[in-house]
Amino acid sequence: MLLDCRGLACPFPVVKTKRALEDIDSGRLECLVDTKEAAENVGAYAKRAGFDARIHPEGEAFKVLIDKTACAVSPSGGGCVYLVTGRRVGQGDPELGRALMATFLYTLTELENPPCCLIFMNEGVFLTTEGSEQVDVLKALEEAGAEVLSCGTCLDFYGLRERLSVGRVTNMYEISERVSLGNTVTL
Secondary structure (H helix, E strand, O other), rough: OEEOOOOOOOOOOHHHHHHHHOOOOHHHHHHEEOHHHHHHHHHHHHHOOOEEEEEEEOOOOOEEEOOOOOOOOOOOOOOOOOEEEOOOOOOOOHHHHHHHHHHHHHHHHHHOOOOOOOEEEEHHHHEEEEOOOOOOHHHHHOOOOEEEEEHHHHHHHHOOOHOOOOHHHHHHHHHHHHOOOOEEEOO
16 A cells, blocks of 8 residues: 655654554555655654554655564553653753753663653753753663654754754654653653
């Protein structure tokens, strides 16, 4: 089955892929998208859903091949998801809030069970980009198995997409999916 999602804005390639996968019992779905980011988002969704997904360039577009009969990984579960919406913790003194954020993120690296995912939205995306003092700590969390995700719309709004230094770009569909599973801490 071929699904043409070229020209669709985030998160619609993921939404259409999800619906198409629900409509087939088994087999291969080929999803055509026009950006590498859309291909990565579709591929990541398919893998979280438990299917094998591979990305292939197709001229100016990308084709994501999803095999619904082969389970690559089981959907993620367990561990906390941290939703980071700012550069600091709390509403008080900004300097104190930045120090608390730095200490909190560092402390996560020392936990026996690190978080499964950190999602950065709004001003939180500044923490995942070039020039942030938190990049090394976030890379350590990533190496420990935590996914580090930054909202693509937020990166674009602040002109930071090209400065992303840790993790990957995500979309509102994946963010909504992750936080809806429960066990989410918001900073």
